[in-house]
Each structure stands twice: as structure tokens, then as C-alpha cells.
Amino acid sequence: MNPAHDARLDGDPRSALLDDYLTRLEEALELLGPVEAAEIRTEVASYLSEAARDGRVDEVLGTMGAPESFAAGILSERGMLAPPSPLPMPSNARTTVAAVVDVVVALAPLALALPLTLVVPVFSSSTGVTTLTWIGRFVAAGVLLVTIGVWPWYYWRGRKRPGRNQSVGRNVAGLRLVRAGGELRVVRTNDMPHGRRGMARTGAVIGFLVALWIVGGMAYLLGYAVIRGPYTPPDLTLSVVAQDAGSAVGMTTQLTAAIVQAISAGQATGAPPPDLLEGTALQEYPELLESAKANAAETYETQWISETTYVDPESPFLSDATFRVEGVEHGDHNRTLRFTVRKHTEFTDDGMSGVTTYRISHIEIGESWAP
Amino acid sequence: MDSFSSWVAQLRKGVVELLVLRLLAARGPLHGYAISRHLQELGETVAGESTVYPVLKRLEAESLVTGAWLQEGDAPPRKDYEVTEAGREFLVRASEQWQTLHNALRLLEEETR
DSSP, X not given: OOTTOOOOOTTOTTHHHHHHHHHHHHHHBGGGOHHHHHHHHHHHHHHHHXXXXXXXXXXXXHHHOSHHHHHHHHHHHTTSSSSSOSSOOOOHHHXXXXXXXXXXXXXXXXXXXXXXXXXXXXXXXXXXXXXXXXXXXXXXXXXXXXXXXXXHHHHHHHHTSOSSSOOHHHHHTTEEEEEETTEEEEEEGGGSTTOOHHHHHHHHHHHHHHHHHHHHHHHHHHHHHHHHOOSOOOEEEEEXXXXXXXXXXXXXXXXXXXXXXXXXXXXXXXXXXXXXXXXXXXXXXXXXXXXXXXXXXXXXXXXXXXXXXXXXXXXXXXXXXXXXXXXXXXSSEEEEEEEEEEEEEEEOTTSSEEEEEEEEXXXXXXXXXXX | OOHHHHHHHXXXXXXXXXXXXXXXXXXXXXXXXXXXXHHHHHOTTSOOHHHHHHHHHHHHHTTSEEEEEEOOTTSXXXXXXXXXXXXXXXXXXXXXXXXXXXXXXXXXXXXXX
């Protein structure tokens, strides 16, 4: 027999009323645990069914009294309600632990305050965050504000209600808020007959830690993503200024500036620089070839970029880049040029666009005659 | 509740379990409603549902009675109770105590006549 079998008082016009009585009775017996409370509900339903057959339902209900007082009588007989209660009151340490955990759970979304400050425009402009659209920022800020503002209220309010959704703090501390007769009491789960005991507590502890891990992880990832930004480059205007070239470089300076400009353009469109590392031929860059023709005339045969090094190739902020350009100028004269290029991006006030300038800050020239 | 009513409630509370055990020992197994009806037939104020049922549940919790669920037809399942061996031993000792008190009361009543 399933002790949780719900009672049916078929044919009785007051069926809904009686069902309500049984439901209130079961709730008021929560201190006994769900199994025994459901069993008593079924038994009293049977009791009332027998009384209905004798036409004595009103009389029996009158004798039983309100479901809460009837439940109180049962709990009192079982020694669970009579003063002094044999059910020990939870210690202050337990209730304190429960309260602290509940405060942590209620305020956990505040961990999202960090990413919130980064997506709200007034903060993001000062931090140089440029990767979220205005709509994205608005939505993200709204979601975070609702999460931060509503969750503590919802959780703390629900904490004061008995029922299946107990507070995390009480579960962690092995406590339970139950309805005993007509009153609400906080008791130790282990003191309840048929209480869920250790499993519920272990589950609550694990759940609490997992929830903290998830919230913390989300806060970290969101904050990191906002700070770092996605890989989409900002809308930048590029210009190249060659300086300090010196006479030693001669006409090659302008050509190298064009190479740097091509690399910058590749960066701006998301083209990865590794192909340049492979020693790509100059002819693959029409603008460079044109520049080469215009500037080098007959002074060199070929020229290519053999090595590119970035301090932080993914950073949208200041970075240094070093380009090694190798060329053969006279067919019998190898020249190796190493350029140190400083990239600087000047953002506009809204942080959504900017101008990037590449300055050749240093040039090393290595010469060697072909054998 | 006045003093007399309070005294009656306390007396009834102490005696009902003896009545329930004796009834079940004599006529069990019986379900809760039948137990209440039998006791009410003994006297109007002997015990009502609000007294009998809680006592019955305590006796069960203390393993002095045991219940078994029965399902008959479409009727809601009911629980029939009977006295356990421990309940019978308890009944013997409780009856002895009751008899002692009853005798003492009777002797005092005879002296006051």
C-alpha cells in the first residue's frame, strides 16, 4: 500500500472542503516527516470516510477541531510539542552558520557587480572597453541589475516559508523550518523521524559549493571577457609615420613603411600575421609591389618580411612590434633591416573608435656581401 | 478551562491508552474510527477523536500497538491496529496500577461514608 495514497471522499459534496482539511493537517504534521504525515493524512481520510458512511462527518470534525489543533494533539502525544520539548533547540552555532550561508547565497549575485561596472558606459569608457555595442551594454546591465536586486529579496522572502524549498543555509547547517501544529519551528533535521538527514545536508553543501563556483566562474569569465573584449578589432583609421629612417636606409624606408602599413591593415581586418612569418613573397602584396617599383627602381631584386614579433599580438592596447625585413638589393648585396615599430591607438571619448598610429622607432641594418 | 474540566482532561488522557489497549486486546484488530466508536458507546464523554487518535499514534510509535493497511474495494485504505506483545505486557502492568488506584480510592470512599 502506498501510504502517501491521497484520500478520496467520493460522493461527499464537501469533498473539496475535506481535502483542504486533510492538506492543512498534513502540513501541520510536517515535523513528523513527509512519510508519516502523508500516512496520517490517508488514515484520517479513511476515518472521515467511515464517519461519512454513518452521517457523522460534522460531528467527527467538530470533535477533532481545526486541523492545526488536531495535529498539535498528535505531536504533543508524541512528545514533540509539549513543553519542555524533548526536541532540542538548534544551537546558536548552527543557526548562525545557517544565517551566514543564507546571507552569502542571497548576496552571491553581487559578485556580478564587477562585470556590471565594466559594461555600464560611464565605467567602460574610462576603462577603454570598446567591444560591446550600446544595446549589448544596456541588456547586460539590465540583466545584472535585476539579478543583483531581485535575487536577495526573493531568496530571503522564501527563506521564511516552510516547505520543500528550504533555505540553503538551514540545509547546510542540518536544520529545517517546519510547521508544527499551528506554529513554525526551526528544528534539527536529525531530530525529525524519517528526516532526510545526512543526504540532504551533503546535497545542500555540494549544491551550495557548486552554486558559488558557478556564480564565481560566471563573474570571472564575464569580467574577463568584458575587460579583454572579443577578437573583433575596433574601427580604426590607420596611418604610418616613418621616422628616424636616416640616410642609411635610403629608399627602402618608404617601402618598409608600406610593409608595416600592410601588416596593420591585415590586423585591422582580422587577418592573422603568421603568413608573414612564413616569409611570404613581396609580390603577394600588390601595394607593396607598386611601392617597390616606384621606390626601389633597379636597386634591389627582391625583398620580403621574414619575421614578425609582437609583445602581445591580441592586445587592443599599446604594443610593440618588431619586423625583420630581408632583401637583396643589387643582386650581390644582402641587406637585413630590423624595424622596431610602436603601435599607439588613440580612442575617441565613447571608446568605440580610434586612430592607430604606427611609428618606426628604431632601425637596425645588417649588411653582408654575397659570396 | 476550569479546574474540573482540566482534571477530567488529564484523567481521560491517562486512561484512554489503557482503554484503547484493553479494547484492542479484546476485540482487535480495529481501525481508528471503530476504536473511537466503541469507546464512545461506553460513555458519551469517555473519549473523542481528538483524544483517541493522538493516543493511538503514540501507542504505535512506542510499538505497543501495530497497524496494518487494508484496502477494501473502492474505499480509502484504512489502517487496522492490534496489540503487540509489548503492548500486552504493558496492559497487564497498567491494569495492576489501575486496580491499585481503584482499590485505594474505594477504600477511602468507604471510610468517608
